[in-house]
Amino acid sequence: MKTQILAIGRHAEILQTVVRLVNNSPEWNATGAGTDDEAILAFSTQTYKLVLLGGGIEKESEDRLCAAFRALNPDIIIIQHYGGGSGLLAAEIYEALG
Amino acid sequence: MAQTILHKAETRGHANHGWLNSYHSFSFSSYYNPERMGFGALRVLNDDTVDAGMGFGKHPHDNMEIISIPLEGDLEHKDSMNNVAVIKNGDIQAMSAGTGIYHSEYNKDREQRVKFLQIWVYPDKKNVEPRYDQITLNLEDRHNKLQQILSPNADDEGVWIHQNAWFHLGKFDKGISTEYAIKGKGNGVYVFVLSGDVKVNDQLLNTRDGYGIWDTDKFTITADTDAEFLLMEVPMEI
Numbered sequence: 001m002k003t004q005i006l007a008i009g010r011h012a013e014i015l016q017t018v019v020r021l022v023n024n025s026p027e028w029n030a031t032g033a034g035t036d037d038e039a040i041l042a043f044s045t046q047t048y049k050l051v052l053l054g055g056g057i058e059k060e061s062e063d064r065l066c067a068a069f070r071a072l073n074p075d076i077i078i079i080q081h082y083g084g085g086s087g088l089l090a091a092e093i094y095e096a097l098g
Numbered sequence: 099m100a101q102t103i104l105h106k107a108e109t110r111g112h113a114n115h116g117w118l119n120s121y122h123s124f125s126f127s128s129y130y131n132p133e134r135m136g137f138g139a140l141r142v143l144n145d146d147t148v149d150a151g152m153g154f155g156k157h158p159h160d161n162m163e164i165i166s167i168p169l170e171g172d173l174e175h176k177d178s179m180n181n182v183a184v185i186k187n188g189d190i191q192a193m194s195a196g197t198g199i200y201h202s203e204y205n206k207d208r209e210q211r212v213k214f215l216q217i218w219v220y221p222d223k224k225n226v227e228p229r230y231d232q233i234t235l236n237l238e239d240r241h242n243k244l245q246q247i248l249s250p251n252a253d254d255e256g257v258w259i260h261q262n263a264w265f266h267l268g269k270f271d272k273g274i275s276t277e278y279a280i281k282g283k284g285n286g287v288y289v290f291v292l293s294g295d296v297k298v299n300d301q302l303l304n305t306r307d308g309y310g311i312w313d314t315d316k317f318t319i320t321a322d323t324d325a326e327f328l329l330m331e332v333p334m335e336i
Contacts, residue, residue: 011198014158055160056197056225082220084160084198087142091125091135 002029003097004046007081008039008065009054017085018054028093036061040068048073050096052081100299100314101286105134107306110145117152121145123290123308137288137310138334139261142218145306147211148173153204159195163219163259165248166191166203167328169292171212177201181230185214189234190247192257196226215290215328220336221260231257240267242274244329264331270296270321278329279316286312287331294325303327 005022007030009015015032022030031046033039043051051069053062069076079096082088111122111129122129123143124136136142141162148154153173166173172186177193178200185191193199205212233256239245247256248265256265262282270276280287289298289309296303297320303309311317312334319327 009160011158011160013200014160014198017158055195058225080161080224082141082160083162083218084158084195086157086159086162087127088125088218090127091130094130095132095135 003027003050004048005030005050005052005093006033006039006042006046006048007031007052007054008033008057009081010034010056011054011084014084015054018052018081018089021085021089022093025090036065039065043069043072049077050093051076051078052092053078054081055084100317101312102301103137103310104301104303105308105310107304107308110306117149118154119147121306137332138286138312139220139263139332139336140217140288140330141220142216143288143290143308144216145213146216147213148205149211150205151208154202156200156202158198158200159193160198161221161224162195163221163261164193164195165217165219165257165259165265167215167217167247169213169215171205171210172207173212173214174204174206175201175232177230179228179230183232185232188237189232190257191230191232192248192259193231194221194226194229194260196221196228199228217330219259219261219263219332222262222333223260226260233257235267237269240269242270244268244276244278262333266329267326268319268329269326270324272321272323272325275318275320277316277318280314281331282333284334285331286310286334287317287329289319290328290330292326292328295322296320296325296327297322
């Protein structure tokens with residue numbers, strides 16, 4: 001059973017890269033969302049363990065998304081992904097998932 | 099009482115991709131060590147060697163302050179802001195990835211390898227406008243004294259980044275000593291030895307060792323042999 005990860009980011013190419021890199025791991029499966037509406041819709045149709053907040057997400061959107069996700073799943077882990085689909089991604093996920 | 103942490107050179111992560119030989123002071127890519135997740139806002143310190151004619155293809159970054167310091171050879175940089183530049187020993191490059199950029203880095207030389215430090219610092223604000231900066235430093239300005247190469251201020255010496263950080267380089271003859279006064283409240287300093295042996299207070303460091311020191315206002319650094327080193331002052335809280 002793969003760990004489901006929702007990756008959100010405003011930069012389409014970077015988001016694609018993040019999703020591809022997460023999916024390189026046999027343990028993880030990532031879904032990408034470029035907008036708040038896409039993210040909230042995706043979250044309501046799949047059980048996620050982790051949300052990665054990527055670049056370009058405004059504070060208001062971040063607050064709105066976090067509130068919506070926690071209302072649906074109080075145990076959801078939400079972290080900021082830094083660096084843009086880079087060398088930090090795996091370590092960030094390992095740290096978040098414990 | 100100062101807090102310290104010693105990272106001996108041989109304890110770093112190591113990845114040899116053939117064309118790229120990289121030593122990671124902190125967790126990066128396939129090297130994951132929960133005890134090595136950075137030093138305050140300093141998240142990545144990669145000690146890279148790139149073979150002649152090889153390099154990093156186009157790849158993205160966001161929300162990170164990325165600093166490159168070439169130690170040997172030339173590296174060509176191209177990015178999505180239409181910057182094309184070659185950085186060489188004596189230069190320093192700073193890039194704020196902010197909302198997102200693409201770039202590539204190639205060793206265009208067909209014979210000589212490139213050695214460079216790739217350093218990532220968490221930004222103090224997210225989603226800034228991407229920017230690129232590169233300057234050439236005067237190598238004499240670090241001989242037996244500290245040369246500031248990075249700060250948070252656009253009008254200060256060196257390049258600047260979106261973080262309350264200061265970097266200095268030193269090239270000291272054996273026996274030369276100086277005191278470093280920490281500039282930012284709550285900051286610490288990560289010392290990285292490029293060559294030779296130095297002492298930070300009483301702690302002996304050898305080539306490529308790293309040493310973090312915080313919860314102090316100042317420390318003394320002394321060249322035990324002819325030595326070159328990099329001081330990276332960063333906030334300890336992100």
